[in-house]
Amino acid sequence: MTDSIQHNGEPRANALRARLSAISGLGQRTYTPTQIVVERAHGCTLWTVDGRELTDLTSGVLVANLGYNHAGFEQRYNAYCSGMPRTSYNMVTELEVQACERLVKSMRNARAEKVLWAASGSEGIQKAMWSAMHKHPERPILLATRYGFHGKKGLAGDVTGDTSPNPNVRFISFPMYEEKPKAFYEAELDALAKQYPDQIALLITEPYLGAKGSFHPPKWYHQLLQKWCNRHDIAFIFDEVQSCHGRTGNMYAFETYGVEPDLVVLGKGLASGEPAAAVVGRADLIDSLNYGEASDTFSGNPHACAAVCATFDVFEEEGIVEHCRKVAPLVREGLESLMDEFDFITAVRGEGLVFGVEMVDAEAANRCVLEAYLGEGGHGVHFLGPLAGKVLRVSPPLVITESEIEGAFSLLRQAWSRVSAIR
Template sequence: MTKPIHYDGEPQSNATRDVITDHEPVGLRTYTPSQAVLAKSSGVFHWTPEGRRLYDYSSGVLVTNLGHNPSRWFHNFGKYLQWTPEMFRPVAQAHGYHEAVTLTAYNAITPIEAQAVERLVKNIRQSELGKRLDSVMWAASGSEGIQKALWACLHRDEKRDLIIATRYGFHGKKGLAGAVTGCETDKDRDPRVKFISFPMQEIDDISKVGKPLDLKTYQAELDKLWDEYGNRLNCLITEPYLGGGGSYHPPAEYHKLLQNFCREHDILLIFDEVQANFGRTGRMYAFEAYGIEPDIVVLGKGLGNGVPVAAAVGSQSLFNSLKYGEAS
C-alpha cells in the first residue's frame, strides 16, 4: 500500500496500517485517502479498533443492501449452513470436525444449492418481465457472472462473434468483462467489442430532466453497426444506469430502443444489474423499473449482502449452448 497514514489517539489502527503497508501491494486496493481501519460494523455504521464510529454512506461499495450484519439475515444464514451454537464452543468431538453443510462440492450437488436456485428463479419470474429467465449460472463475483453470460451468448452461434457494449460502463477489469468496460479509446481493446453511446450528456444537463430523449442519434449508431456487421452482431450488454464515476440514470426510452433493436435483429440483451439489483432503483430488479425484458440479467453485490456470490440468470435453452465445464 502507499505510505501509511497515522492519526493521534489510534495506536491499534496505526499499527494495522503499518502491517498492511509492509505486506500488501498498492494494486490490491483502489485509492483511499482515509485508510480507515474497521474493527466491526452494524447497520449503517463502522467502528475503528479504538471505538470511533464512522457512517457508511456507500453500504460497503453498494453491497450490503440490508445493512451490515443484519440479525435476521445472520440467523437464517447460519440456519441454512446448519451452524449450531456447539460449533462455536471449544471442540469436544474426538475427531475434531462438525457435521454441517458441505461448503465445497465441485461437481456434486447440495440441497442448499437447489434451494437457492429454486428461490432465485421463482423470485425473478414473479415479474412479468422475468418470465424468460429460468436458469442460473452461479459465480463468485459480478465480473465472473458477466464472463459467463458473454460466453453463453458467443457459444449460441459462433459465427456471430461481435459484442455491442454501451460506453463508459463498468463490468469488470479482466477478460471479456474488462473488454466490454469503458470505451474504444481505452488501451488493450478487444476487436470483437463495438461501443455505442450512452446518454451521459443529456442526463448531466439538469434543464433536460423529465424531457423526452432524442433517440435519433442512438438509433443511427445502431443502424450503422447493423449495416456494417449484420449477423455477426451477437449480443448487447448495458447497465441499467452507470454507477462508476458518477450516477447516470437514463430515461426508459433509451433502454427500450436498445431492446427493440435487439429483438428486431435476434441480438441477445444482457442487463448488468450487479450494482442495480435488489431495490436500488425502487424495484427488486432494475429491469422492472425500466420496463425491459432482458435475455440475461447478471446479479451480484446485494444478492449476497457481503457474501461473495453473483449469478447470471437467463433461459435454459441459451445456457445449454455451453457444454460440460465451459461455465465452471
C-alpha cells in the same frame, strides 16, 4: 515500503495501516483518503479500532444492502449452512436447487428461465457473454455501452470503458451529461446492424452508469436497446451486479426500466457479502454451454447458496424494497439541500438509494470524504474514495432509518462547512 495513510489521534489504526502497507500490494485496494480501520460493524454503523463511530453510506460497495451483521440474515444463513460441506464441486445439494428456484421466481420475468453461478460479478459477466457467444459462434462482434463498468477481469474488462484490447468490441453511446434524441441512438444501432449483418452476438449494458459517476438514463433508452436487440436476435445482457436486490427501489433495475433482458447478471447484494454472483436468463442461451464450459471451483458453493436464500428470506419478511422506497426521498432531499448550501457540489444524480454527488474537482471530492470521516466529536460518515475523479457515491444499506439519515446529514453539514472554509 509504501507510505501508508495516517491520521492524527489514531494510534491503533495508524499502526495497522503501516503494517498492511508493508506486506500487502497497493493494487489490492482502491484509493480512499480515509482508509478506515474497522473493528466492528452493525446495521449502518461502523466502529473503528480507535473508537470512531461512522454512519455507512456505502454498503461496502453496494453489497451490504441489509446492513452489517443483520441478526435475521445471520441466523438464517447459519441454519441453511448447518451440516453442509463448504464445497460442493460436482455434487448436488438441495440448497443449490432452492437458491436457483428462488432466484428465477424472484425475477417475475418470462425470460428468466435458468441460472449459472459465478464467484464474482466480473465472472458472472464473462459467463453471460460466453452464453451468448456459444449460442452464435459465427457472430464475432460484441456491443457494449460506452463508459460502462463490468469488472476488471477477462471479457468483463474488454467491455468496460470506451476502448478495448479486444478487436471485436464496439461501443455505443449512453446518455450522460447530454441526452440526445431517440433517433440519434437508433441511427447508431442501425448503422452497426448494417455494417455487421448477422455478426453481432450480444449487447451488454448497465441500468445506469455506476462507476462512471451515476448517470441514470431515461426509461426509453433501455427499451430502445431491447427492442433493437429483439429485432436482430441479439442477446440483450443487463449488468445488475450492483443494481440488483432493491437498490433502485425495485427488486431488480430491469423492472425500474421496464425491460426484459435475455440475460441478467447479479452480484454484490445477491448474497449480502458472501462471494456470489449469478447469470439468470434464457434457457437456450445458457444451455449453449456444455458440461464444464462454465464450471469453476467456488461458484454456487453451499455457503453462497445459503446466503442467497437467507437474503431472500429477509427481503420478503422485512419488506426491504418497500423501506428503500420510503426513505429514498429523504436521502435525495438531504443531498439536494447540501447542493444548495455548498457551491462545491455541482450535481446530484440518482434513483432509489444510489446517488452520485458530483463535486467541482477531485480535490474538493477527496476533502469531503476526509472531513466526513473526521466528523464531529468522534462521529462521522463513511464514503468510498471518489468515483471518476470527483463524484461521491451515496449508497447506504437499504435498511437505513429516518433518524440515521437525519444524523448523517447533520454531520455532513458541519463537516463540509470546513471544506467551504478552506476553499
